[in-house]
Amino acid sequence: MDAIRWTRHDHDHIAAVTRLVMVSAMLAAAGLALRAQAPAPVTAIRAGRLLDPEAGRFLTNQIILVEANRITAVGPAVAVPAGAQVIDLTNLTVMPGLVDSHNHLALTYKPEPENNFYYYTYVQESTALRAIEAASNGIQMLAAGFTVVRDLGNNGNYADSALRQAIEQGWLPGPTLINSGIIIGGMGGQFFPTPEMAKEHSIVYPEYLDADTPDEITKAVRQNILFGAKVIKICVDCKPYGYTADEIRLFIREAAKAGMKVAGHVQTPAGARNAIDAGIWSIEHGTALNDELHKQMAAKGIWRAGTETPPTLAGHPVSAQAYERTIAGLRNAYDNKVPIVFSTDADYFVAGKTRGEVVLEFLKPWKDAGIPNADILRAMTISGYKVADIDKVRGPIKPGMFADLIAVPGDPLADIDVLKRVQFVMKDGVVFKQGGVMTPEKFFHGGPVNGWRIR
Ligand SMILES: [Zn+2]
Numbered sequence: 001m002d003a004i005r006w007t008r009h010d011h012d013h014i015a016a017v018t019r020l021v022m023v024s025a026m027l028a029a030a031g032l033a034l035r036a037q038a039p040a041p042v043t044a045i046r047a048g049r050l051l052d053p054e055a056g057r058f059l060t061n062q063i064i065l066v067e068a069n070r071i072t073a074v075g076p077a078v079a080v081p082a083g084a085q086v087i088d089l090t091n092l093t094v095m096p097g098l099v100d101s102h103n104h105l106a107l108t109y110k111p112e113p114e115n116n117f118y119y120y121t122y123v124q125e126s127t128a129l130r131a132i133e134a135a136s137n138g139i140q141m142l143a144a145g146f147t148v149v150r151d152l153g154n155n156g157n158y159a160d161s162a163l164r165q166a167i168e169q170g171w172l173p174g175p176t177l178i179n180s181g182i183i184i185g186g187m188g189g190q191f192f193p194t195p196e197m198a199k200e201h202s203i204v205y206p207e208y209l210d211a212d213t214p215d216e217i218t219k220a221v222r223q224n225i226l227f228g229a230k231v232i233k234i235c236v237d238c239k240p241y242g243y244t245a246d247e248i249r250l251f252i253r254e255a256a257k258a259g260m261k262v263a264g265h266v267q268t269p270a271g272a273r274n275a276i277d278a279g280i281w282s283i284e285h286g287t288a289l290n291d292e293l294h295k296q297m298a299a300k301g302i303w304r305a306g307t308e309t310p311p312t313l314a315g316h317p318v319s320a321q322a323y324e325r326t327i328a329g330l331r332n333a334y335d336n337k338v339p340i341v342f343s344t345d346a347d348y349f350v351a352g353k354t355r356g357e358v359v360l361e362f363l364k365p366w367k368d369a370g371i372p373n374a375d376i377l378r379a380m381t382i383s384g385y386k387v388a389d390i391d392k393v394r395g396p397i398k399p400g401m402f403a404d405l406i407a408v409p410g411d412p413l414a415d416i417d418v419l420k421r422v423q424f425v426m427k428d429g430v431v432f433k434q435g436g437v438m439t440p441e442k443f444f445h446g447g448p449v450n451g452w453r454i455r
Helices: 008-037 118-124 127-143 159-169 195-200 214-226 245-256 269-278 291-300 320-335 355-360 363-368 373-380 382-387 416-421
Strands: 042-052 057-067 070-075 085-096 098-103 146-151 176-179 183-185 208-210 232-235 262-265 282-284 303-305 405-408 424-427 430-434
Touching: 057 085, 085 424, 098 303, 098 355, 098 382, 127 146, 127 159, 127 355, 127 424, 127 430, 146 159, 146 382, 159 176, 183 214, 208 214, 214 232, 214 245, 232 245, 245 262, 245 269, 269 282, 269 291, 291 320, 303 382, 320 363, 355 416, 363 373, 363 416, 373 382, 373 416, 405 416
Parallel strands: 042 085, 098 146, 146 176, 183 208, 183 232, 232 262, 262 282, 282 303
Antiparallel strands: 042 057, 057 070, 085 405, 405 424, 424 430
8 A cells, every 4th residue: 555645735635624623513513502492392281280199198289390201390389481372271180191001002802793702802803903902002091191101012913013113203193002922931832733833833922022042032032022012011821831941031031131021921920039039120010929929928028010800891701709809809919019000901902991091990800809099000101100210201190200190170089080071182292182182283293203223
């Protein structure tokens, strides 16, 4: 290579060009800064009562300032800036958005035609159709006041990731989704495929990812991370060859590389013991949990997403004995101070009800278990944000948090059923529902307005 001989002139020239480039860059940066400083839209919400679920009490006559998608101030004497849009909720109780910590938005099984046997739903409905169902179910959840949903699998070939991306990119409204991608389990997952199905891996799959060995566990976790999961969901004991505590620890380590937690479907006491020993993040379903296991969960701070089903949903009967066990289990968990969250598994069609209305029917077991309303509200808000692992940025109505909030008539501390009459919903600083009517037009865009890189 020829040596380059620099002259004094070259140096001056380069210095001049460098100065020019630097000045241009500074001007460009200044332009960007000016644009960034253009005032974000400011909304001032006048709240007659503001529920603080952590303290279990109301603050009265509060003003909540929202700039762009964040809460910037909360208090009784907050100055409302000139030009702010004022929303008058003085006759309502304002509170943080609700969380369903266990749902499946891209699954809707039905009394007809599949007799609630959701194995057939997977056979009958494409992932594409189920993604559209999920988009609709998400809107129905948001309308009912649910601003966060943990969406734990059985969503076909990543319909859950697609919906999360579409919501975050800005195509349509929906809750914040903490989605799991495909449930990982030992061969067969929750189902009993025929040898033909299992060998071809085409019908019951993609509902489950087979992972029977340490290598397969690692690979399955990585596949879900790659395809947009935000939590790892495993079948702890769906088969007699369920996971050992060591295998669950491997899931936890691999998920932790991506900052993710592991949620475990548990249906036997032995499986629960392995999950607890391994220090799993959350146990899904309460049926296998007993007093001893609850005490261990409380000691380790393991979340209980019990998915307690009410007996009153048309077309979806629950026996009296099963319901009594459900209530007793929830009560035992509460008495043992297990961290409990509101979780439903409400993944089916009930004639005459939206997905959000079905989910709110799941308040009944909490009432029947005698859980105080203040604690039901904590399970549906504060604890929900924590199990979703988003409580540092989203949920509480405090400065710096994303502006997700709802308003209900009456007093939810005295009557929890007022949650069934959500009048107002704001998501990410944008009004989604007002006066009891959905007003979602500001959420719909013809492109990824928040950025196509959101994956
Ligand atoms: Zn489920």
